[in-house]
Amino acid sequence: MKRIFAIVLVMLLIMSGCHEEAGGSDGETERPASSGVGDLSDPTERPTSTDDGDTVTKTPAEYGSISGESYVPEKRVGYVCAGTHAVDHAVSPSGIYFIEKPSDDSDASFIIYADHGSDIFIKLCGRPDCMHSGSDCNAYVRQGSDICYYDGYLYVISGEGAYTEDCSLIRMDPDGSDHVTVLDLTAYAEENGGNSIVCDRITEGACLFSVYRWEKTGVDASGSYSLDSKTTGYHYYLLDGTMDGPVEAYTGGLACYSCGDVFLTYFPEPVNGGALGSYWDWDPVANEATFLTDHPGEPGWFGEEQAFYFMDGAIHRLTYGTQKDEIMVDTGLEGDYYAMFFPDCVVVASNEWGASDNNLYIYDWSFKLLDTVRVNVAQQIRTQDILIAETADRLILSDNTGSEPKYYIEKKDLGSGNLEVHEFDHL
Ligand SMILES: [Zn+2]
Secondary structure (H helix, E strand, O other): OOOOHHHHHHHHHHHOOOOOOOOOOOOOOOOOOOOOOOOOOOOOOOOOOOOOOOOOOOOHHHHHOOOOOOOOOOOOOOOOOOOOOOOOOEOOOOEEEEOOOOOOOOEEEEEEEEEEOOEEEEOOOOEEEEEEEOOOOOOOEOOOOEEEEEEEEEEEEOOOOOOOOOEEEEEEEEOOOOOEEEEEHHHHHHHOOOOOOEEEEHHHHHHEEEEEEEEEEEOOOOOOOEEEEEEEEEEEEEEEOOOOOEEEEOOOOOOOOOOOEEEEEEEEOOOOOOOOEEEEEEEEOOEEEEEEEOOOOOEEEEEEOEEEEOOOEEOOOEEEEEEEEEEEOOOOOOOOEEEEEOOOEEEEEOOOOOOOOOOEEEEOOOOOOEEEOOOOOOOOHHHHEEEEEEOOEEEOOOOOOOOOEEEEEHHOEOOOOOOOOEEEEEO
16 A cells, blocks of 8 residues: 555556657767676675664765756655655664664564664664563564654654554654654554554654545355455654644645655646646645645655656656656666656666566766676566665665575765676674
């Protein structure tokens, strides 16, 4: 259900079957050559672990290869802001957090944490008397999902899902201590006619979630009940405590994504006659939406005045005011690819299951190819699941066994000819 927004977009794209021709091309046409190659099946070197936990924060301008133009995303808000590729993680000034879900069928999940600069993930619990395996551990969250760091606290959803009896928004200190229930989401759902909660995002100071009502609609041939889901609304709550409680969000009824300055939301109706719907900037304080652009046909990064997206092998820039659509670079890649836009780089990857191309193509904001990383894992995985997070200093990768952080690339090594894929330890 978390993917409803994406599914709708995919359906629209399939139904439309049209790709508008872009404007003039000034990009390269040849397929990028592989410069540095990292092999995940055989990490060549494990770096020495660091214990200092120093915060390493750079602005985009401090990366020499960054153009510094105003269109570079300034906020590190996640992944593909208008797409589907997100793994639950949070980045704080001191480190990065993920939710680790055991492979058994239990409801248990644990928050794991690594300092910036460290290659070791630990469970987020500082109690020396704890075995970090039970529900009394500070790192434990029952059915945890949607973790976010905001204004000095860590927020996480506990107990998400259909028929949940205990779904809550929980706040804790960044070291995992002092769990506090901020919102009883199950009670809120029941007050609004629902019996199910799905949190779509906690981001940029807002918790965004859908309330559903599931009803038994009949008995199928096998004798079991089938279920029908009736949506009762898309709601939000601001983490700064300025709201008395959640309210329904004016966001087109579907999930919205933070692109930094913009809370991007989708409305089914185009405004200027486009083939698809339209993208709007939702203001969570006023609970109003402002039109940005008709849907350009692909997901991407959408700012206040312009968007970047990937279509037909090229990275496009769309300027809303003039509707000018430029090709910034033609990658020469043929097939189903997509791009992720970060403050200091752009990463292009294949969108296909069993992709024959398992490379990550990493560009700077001058759209020069910085490096190519070969992700050498089994073919049954989508490459998009490999790059699961990024920080100011690293690209963080998983493998084909799940969505845990397994490897990382130091951004400072991009383009150096000395790129290595390093491995994380999990204690
Ligand atoms: Zn513990």
